[in-house]
Amino acid sequence: MRICVINPNTATAMTEVIAVAARSVARPDAEIVAVTSPMGPASIESHYDEALAVPGLLRAIDDHPDHDGYLIACFGDPGLDAAREIAVAPVLGIAEAAMHVAAPLGRGFSIVTTLDRTIGRAGDLVEHYGFARQCRGIHACDIPVLELETNPATADILEKACREALHADGSDAIVLGCAGMADLAHRISDAIGAPVIDGVAAGVGMLSSMAAMGLRTGTASGEFASPPTKIYSGPLEGFGRT
Ligand SMILES: O=C(O)C[C@H]1NC(=O)NC1=O
Numbered sequence: 001m002r003i004c005v006i007n008p009n010t011a012t013a014m015t016e017v018i019a020v021a022a023r024s025v026a027r028p029d030a031e032i033v034a035v036t037s038p039m040g041p042a043s044i045e046s047h048y049d050e051a052l053a054v055p056g057l058l059r060a061i062d063d064h065p066d067h068d069g070y071l072i073a074c075f076g077d078p079g080l081d082a083a084r085e086i087a088v089a090p091v092l093g094i095a096e097a098a099m100h101v102a103a104p105l106g107r108g109f110s111i112v113t114t115l116d117r118t119i120g121r122a123g124d125l126v127e128h129y130g131f132a133r134q135c136r137g138i139h140a141c142d143i144p145v146l147e148l149e150t151n152p153a154t155a156d157i158l159e160k161a162c163r164e165a166l167h168a169d170g171s172d173a174i175v176l177g178c179a180g181m182a183d184l185a186h187r188i189s190d191a192i193g194a195p196v197i198d199g200v201a202a203g204v205g206m207l208s209s210m211a212a213m214g215l216r217t218g219t220a221s222g223e224f225a226s227p228p229t230k231i232y233s234g235p236l237e238g239f240g241r242t
Contacts, residue, residue, distance in 0.1 A: 001068040001211040003204055006208035007179065008074045009043045013149055014180050018073045021182035021200040026046060027208050033067065033222050035060045045115050046076050049153070054079035055236060061087055061097045062239075069207030071097070073179040073200055075113060076121050084224045084239070090210045090217055094199025095122065098175045099131045101202040105195045106172020108136035110165040112158065113177025116140040122177055137169035138177075148180040149160040155184055164191045 005022045007015040019034035026032050037056030037077060041049040057079050059220040070091040072080055077093025079110055084091045102109035109124050119138045126135040148154050158181060162174045173195040182198040189196035217224065232239040 001027075001029060001098060001208065002033055002066075003207050003211070004035060004037045004061070004064045004067040004070065004140075004202065005038065005067045005071045005073055005204065006057050006070060007059045008037045008053040008060075008078055009041055009049075009145070010037055010039070010056070011042055011146060014043075016127050017183050018200050019151070022071070022073075022204045023204050025201045029199045030127060030204075030211075032204065033064060035064060038085075042233075044076060045076065045118060045145055047084055047121070048075050050074075050121070050172045052145035054082060055239070058082060058086060058239070060212055063089075066216065068211035071200070071203040073203070075177045075179065075199065077125060081224070085227050088217060090207055091092070092203045092207055093125075094131050094179055094203050095175075095177075096199075097123045097203035098197045099126065099129055099135070099207050100206065102173045102175050103131060103134045103197070104198045105197075108134050108169065108171045109173040109230075110162075110169045110171040111175045112140045112161050112165050112176050113140055114143055114145050114180075115136065116142065118177070123227070129225050136171045137165060139165045139168075145178060145180055148178065155187060158184055159188050159191050162188050163198060165191055167195055175199070176218055 015036040022032045040056035043234045058189045072093045075095045076093045081091045122138050184197045185198035
């Protein structure tokens with residue numbers, strides 16, 4: 001089976017972090033194809049970034065047909081519904097996947113994301129995916145996405161934020177709110193003595209199981225059918241379905 005893991009920002013170093021996390025849980029019979037978005041923001045930290053990240057991630061899906069699953073490796077799960085219209089295999093976002101894995105691990109989980117301004121979007125996704133009862137709090141560690149890799153204090157700052165979130169919320173697990181944190185999940189879990197869920201690993205695990213079950217999508221009708229044929233002009237020329 002082949003699982004396509006897409007970093008919707010253009011930071012190739014972050015794609016490498018994502019690829020390592022994805023391959024750490026991949027089944028022996030699963031090939032992980034890690035892709036960096038061909039166009040868009042260097043990182044996604046606002047609604048504006050999120051909107052401008054979608055064309056690139058949709059192009060990445062178009063450029064990688066016939067895979068058995070697609071993972072949108074950005075905690076805002078940008079373009080998830082649009083991706084489901086054009087992919088013929090299951091598509092997950094890492095926020096969605098992480099919440100599904102965290103929920104059975106106790107009575108409640110907390111989310112620790114990057115900037116304060118992304119807390120609202122994370123809360124929208126908690127509501128949208130139906131985890132309002134289990135999500136006990138959403139916190140920011142105040143490290144910008146691209147500084148996660150460059151700030152030498154990232155691990156200590158994030159560990160402190162996760163420990164404080166766990167105790168303040170009375171949670172049983174932590175969800176990491178950025179794909180760029182994927183390489184720190186095990187270290188932080190050991191340090192705080194609680195499960196810490198990275199959505200990249202969670203998503204690869206879920207998609208691999210779905211592929212092993214033979215679950216395909218690409219329904220010819222319904223909300224996630226292929227988009228109607230039309231012209232897309234300007235920089236979006238070449239998008240669309242013929
Ligand atoms: O929303 C965030 O802060 C995290 C999100 N941004 C990004 O470029 N990759 C992510 O996972």
